[in-house]
Amino acid sequence: MNFSYGYRAPDTIAEAVRLLQEGGSGARPLAGGTDLLVQLRHGIRQADLLVDLKRIPELSAVRYDPADGLTLGAAVPCADVADHPDIRAHYPALVDGAGIIGGSAIRQRATVGGNLCNASPSGDAIPPLIVLGAEAEIAGPNGSCRVPVSSFCVGPGLHLLDQGEMLVALHLPIPSPRSGSCYLRFTPRGEMDIAVVGAAAWLQLDESLSYIEDARIALSAVAPVPLVAETAATWLIGRPADSESFAQAGRLAQETARPIGDVRGTLPQRLHLVGVMTRRALQGALRRAKGETIDG
Amino acid sequence: MITKTAEHTVIGTRPPRADAFEKVVGKAVFGPDVNLPRMAYGRILRSPHAHARIVRIDPTRAEALDGVYAVATAADLPEAADRTERVGEGNVNYKYMRDNTFAGDKVLYHGHPIAAVAARTLQIAEQALELIDVEYELLDPVLDVRQAMAADAPLLHEGMHTRSLAGTADTPSNVASQFQFLQGDPEQGFAQADVVVERAFETAMVHQGYIEPHAATAAWDADGTLTVYTTTQGAFDIRSQVHELLGYPLSKIIVVPTEVGGAFGGKNVGYVEVPAAVLARKSGRPVRVVMTREEVFLASGPSSGTWMRVKMGATREGRITAAEVELCYEAGAYPGSPVGAGANCILAGYDIPNARLDGYDVVVNKPRVGAYRAPGATQSTFAGEAVIDELAEKLGLDPVEFRLRNIATNGMPRLNGGFHEHIAAREVMEAVRDHPHYNAPLERGTGILRRGRGVGLAYWGNWGARSSVTLEVNADGTVSMLMGSVDITGTRTSIAMQAAETLGLSLAHINPAMGNTQTSGYSDASGGSRTTMATGVAAVKAAEEVIAKMHERAAAIWVCEPEQVAYTNIGPDAGTFTCSRNDETMTFAEVAAKLGGTGGALRGQGDVNVRRWGGAFGANIADVEVDIETGSVRLLRFTAVQNVGKAIRPGQVEGQLRGGATQGIGWGLYEGYAYDGQGHMLNANFLDYKLPTALDVPAIETEILEIPWPEHPFGVRGVGETPIVGPPAAIANAVYDAIGVRQGFLPMTPARILESMGII
């Protein structure tokens, strides 16, 4: 139980960094709060100061530039991400992930940046960010830097931010031509649920749309961190974009996965689902790479 | 008795619910909404262990914390009587209830209450809990019903010996009681069978899942009156429980029921009322205790997990010859599982000449179970209907046709020694057979998505018992209605409708309200699907008394004999008195206007103890789609059929059918308590204990049959519970139809489906 924290809502990044630095290990950034407030209540995390980032204009901005890609403020709610026309057009896997976190009310508060910083193995926004090649922009006492999202999480609930550092934005490169992405997760219920296993896939096809030029696969809830299925993705390069290739990629992803069994899923179930969800996410990515829609 | 058989003007219509307005504007006061001046916040310390001896409890540090007003433990309660009484559809033993309010020398489950704190704020109360020092000596927990039955199992109660008709066993056991039903000669029956099916089934403990947590606020007046505001199905039952546990006179305890945010059987036994009362007495302030969602899961009264075995035989002609049933129900920490009701309901719809049933009530290190909508019946029906379905398949018969060949009839001897009266099992099954849903084509599918259809027949026995309704006639001809029953499902409207119909007035003339234990006549809990039926009888009786007394008043006005006055409650002249002496007429309102001069207040009182009631059969049809790669089961279409006797307010009846079906769907597919090996509950929240959402259930179709219970003035039978009984069975049979594998577990989670198919 943690009841005794303070609250500040700065309106600049510099002020937020200062508060976080001064607050030391007890200071925590607050974005949507949908994970953090519950964790504080149950004593899963501790804090003596929450620094609310939602009043900093840059952190609530979405900017898409056809030359430069997407800059997504760390405090943009998932609903705004999932509804954004440019994101819908160019980064469908992120729409899949951001559009399925919690329910409609949660998505109005929860942020993609917060989902990343919560660093849950089952975070639905993280595998999409990874396969879309996202970078995290970090501000801190020593200025700012960028790191790939694929290396952001270092353990369950743990990330690489140092004291006084905060996530400012996510940068996603412009999508390459003939590419498509998809995130699918398995849950018992239709919504308001948490991934038993999730898989994000990104594919780039050759000009004939028959062969895979490049591929990325990332998985949720099958390892202590969101997992890049490197072997499976690399194997796909140069292969025909068909169900046989995808099935083999699913098998290779199963070899990479290191799931546990818990109340949300048994170990054999998770291992099995890695194959199924990887294959299905690849199918979805393929259809989108070909310009088909798979929504609804 | 003024019975209307035709042309009802109120009954069968769909007026707005009387309670709906305050609820849609957010003003209705539920248990946690009670707020009194100077009120303190109460919180309860709970055991982190499933089974342990309490060596020492020391509240000194908590009592010293600034802002703490009082700490309470078992030492604040007198000894309670070792006596068991019925409460709603469950039961309570006061000695065990005392131990379940504040643990004595042992804690018996994760979440078992040990002490309670009242403080200035909730935060201080939380901090104080951490300052209560408790020393435990850990004991091995027993979590599985069959392990608990083993001779070498750790004992929860060292002094408990199995009770049965044969007497009390010599050696202590976790089996609190056992019983056997025997009919005919089962061995001979199986010898006559051409086909025999035998299967075992397991179901997980499940929770009612009401959205409103348990909440009570207690306040002591200077004159020693204790008032308890609480969310409960039975204000008088809570009063009895507080009376027994505090040793305090009934007349000095007032229990005021709030609006109830869902109960489903789970709010008959009190959990927070006594702690609130003790804390209020010790602190000299009103104290409110509201459970968190985690506490509701850990330590209220869920429904039994079970292990069951069913064996049945049938002839080639499709006649059942014998059944053998074993039902082992978890009672939780203290005796009192609904295994008896489970035994009464399994196979209740069939004519089975030879049968034996063994039932066991078994304590385990889990919360003590309570009633949950048709307590015990959903579990046993899942088992019974799966075997019925499999017999039909082995005989090559349509599952509905097989059921109809063996359907129960009036007067047929039942396995439990009784017999059915005025049932309509056949009509219900025929309604399924003839239903468009059952006859609609279903594309089975050959790829990843496989579809199937299943049915389940369900029975619940219902209840009658004591109810009280007061009707007070006002000077403008309107009527104020007070009922002692707690309204948990909209019953103040369905009771007012029966009063209005009897009085020959429009519903707008009746303003219904819930009373409390100080204002109303004694009423049993709103459970057992009894309220619209039994409290309806009380309302009709009160209305008849009003009419009889109004005759006298009209006679006084007309200066005639009461026998010369007639009243009509039907047709265009409804609500009119006529005098045969002078052929004059007066309306109800005109007589009411002169009450002051004709004798004063006029009140009709209906106090009844309804001793005979009709059971209710229902059935479900489920279409499912199974993803054979993920094990996910999606409901495509779902139908609920039920004989309700008479639907007083059909919208409410449909709501009961849909709501019960949705709980049954949750039970079938998603819901179940999960424990680790040490007995810690792993899913005490709404994320991991998964109630169905709006996305998980289809638009449930309903078909209401009205085959009356003849002893009710309008033919009403209990409605509310039967709807939950059949859905898991229907879904399990549909899953089999889709994938060809029988399901032996509830819930049928995706992992269980994949396991059953041998995929994982």
Next chain:
Amino acid sequence: MADKVHVTTLLNGESVEFLCAPSQTLLECLRDILGLTGAKNGCNDGNCGACSVLLDGRLANSCLVLGAEADGRTVITIEGLADWAGLHPIQQSFVEEDGLQCGCCTPGMIIAAKALLDREPNPSDGRIREWMAGNLCRCTGYETITRAVRRAAAHLNGEGAEG
């Protein structure tokens, strides 16, 4: 214990000031400080929706918002929907369609429905069920709630109460 925070918010159209602990949720502030008990505490972790409010017009679980975060923002609760002229059309539709039984989830359902209809005037049944999936109801089986939202949409679109 950290100092209390002074919060000024536009609550149901009226400017309201209150003091709360920084860790107190908006739900606690509404219920225990401001006396508005329409929003319910069903789970306190965002999994049931009974505490739904509109925060700057957006649907929010008030158990997952700090009271302090409401400073300078607008909050609408169930108590802010009806006025003296009568029920809001969504409330009226819930009454007419029996879109409630026990009524505990109802304030959250109605607020969620308002958030939906404010942005999508003509949602399909499927869309209604998807949007409302964050609001658990244990009594109705959701069908009459879906119908109530559909009826309210028709009414708000000027199609008359019978729509």
